[in-house]
Each structure stands twice: as structure tokens, then as C-alpha cells.
Amino acid sequence: MKNLNQLIAMNSLTGAVFDVDGTLLDSMGIWRDAGARYLHTQQKTPEPHLGDILFNMNLEESSQYLKKHYGLKSSCSDIQSAILDDIADFYRNRVALKPGARHVLHLLWEKIPLVVASTGDKALIRAAFSRLDILDVFSAIVTAQDPEVHAGKDAPEIFLAAARAIASPPESTLVVEDNLTAVSTAKSAGFITLAVYDPANEKDWPLIRKKADAAVLSFQDPDICLTLK
Numbered sequence: 001m002k003n004l005n006q007l008i009a010m011n012s013l014t015g016a017v018f019d020v021d022g023t024l025l026d027s028m029g030i031w032r033d034a035g036a037r038y039l040h041t042q043q044k045t046p047e048p049h050l051g052d053i054l055f056n057m058n059l060e061e062s063s064q065y066l067k068k069h070y071g072l073k074s075s076c077s078d079i080q081s082a083i084l085d086d087i088a089d090f091y092r093n094r095v096a097l098k099p100g101a102r103h104v105l106h107l108l109w110e111k112i113p114l115v116v117a118s119t120g121d122k123a124l125i126r127a128a129f130s131r132l133d134i135l136d137v138f139s140a141i142v143t144a145q146d147p148e149v150h151a152g153k154d155a156p157e158i159f160l161a162a163a164r165a166i167a168s169p170p171e172s173t174l175v176v177e178d179n180l181t182a183v184s185t186a187k188s189a190g191f192i193t194l195a196v197y198d199p200a201n202e203k204d205w206p207l208i209r210k211k212a213d214a215a216v217l218s219f220q221d222p223d224i225c226l227t228l229k
Helices: 004-011 028-032 034-041 050-054 059-070 076-093 101-109 122-131 157-165 180-188 199-211
Strands: 015-018 114-118 138-143 173-177 192-196 214-216
Touching: 015 157, 028 034, 028 050, 028 076, 028 199, 034 050, 034 059, 034 076, 050 059, 059 076, 076 122, 101 114, 114 122, 114 157, 122 138, 138 157, 173 180, 180 192, 180 199, 192 199
Parallel strands: 015 114, 015 173, 114 138, 173 192, 192 214
Antiparallel strands: none
16 A cells, blocks of 8 residues: 555656546536536426436537427527536536545645646636635646647547646656546556546446556545555
């Protein structure tokens, strides 16, 4: 068993890259339930497991599904806008940090530079982090929409761009993620990977644990002990 300080020392870490949704922020539910919440505003009853149906769709696909399947009169554009407004309000006013995340961030921040790599909206991330008083611990926020990235986490560009932002080589950079695809991509690109459990990825957790260099059920694990292979 190694604690976080030992992980830093044994790998000579020079930086850390953090995912946002499901890793630092307890926010996956807002995406899974977005369609159902919108339907309630339209006095429509969501079908069982609607969140599972929409989860792997983008916003445009989701709005098309809702309009067609529920006979909505609103345009797809209006449906998307309403969903985005609800999500934006959540990030600005309600989203919470995952338990223990603040302690781990500050523990690392004392030793190495930190950067965000997210497929989310940069303005909403900034708003949430500012309200939660963690914005200043990050040297930069890199997103999939940035010109030098333009790719999701099934490609290494976002992690490489984040590492460049803090001048930290992949082989000495820790990537903290909750998602199997992201962990796999970062690991294949030469990064050191720490997986953090989130209920949204429960079915993939056994594979995530096998793929990552280390895995924890939460940032509150005793002394954030990491089981290293």
C-alpha cells in the first residue's frame, strides 16, 4: 500500500491532470436525469430508464429523441436550450465537490502544478470551481473544445495539451479520472493513472481498476491509500 505522498515520490511526479464530472464534481446525475427533468416541465411522464437511453447520446440526439418519442411541440433547438439552462444553473449554484476532493487537491497543489482536462463547458467549470473555492489551485483548464484539442477522451490530445499547459511530461504526470475510456487513453499515452469510483461507471469499475495504476473508491479513503500493481 502506498499513500499519495509516496506515489508522488516514487514516480517523481511533475504535475497532475484532473477530470471534472464524476471525479471532482458530483455531477453525473445531472446529465443522466436532464431529459426526465425537462419532460416534467412539459407535463410528460418519462419512461423507465430514460437516463440510460439518453446517456450515450449527445445533446442534439437527445433532443431529437425527446421530441419524437414524446410528441413535443417545442423545436429541438428550444429543447436543447432549456436543458442547457437547467444544467448551467446546476453548475453555477448547486453542484457539490466529491467528498474529500478539496483535501486531495490542496495536498497535491503544495507539491506539483494541477490542470483540468474536461469535455465539459469551460465557463461552467470556472463558475462551479469559483463558487467551490478551488479555481485557484489549477494552472489551466483544458477542454475538448479548445483549438489545440478538438477531440474527446478516446484520443490522447486533451491529456497531452493539459500536460503541456503545466510543462509536465506524460511519464511523470498523474491523470485522475473516473471513466474507463479516459483511463485507458491516458494510460496508453504514457501517463500515470489514478481511477476514482463514481456510480455512473459502476459496471466498468472492475475493468477500470485493472487498467489504472491505482484506484480508490473515494478521495476519503484512509490516507488515500492506493493499491499499486
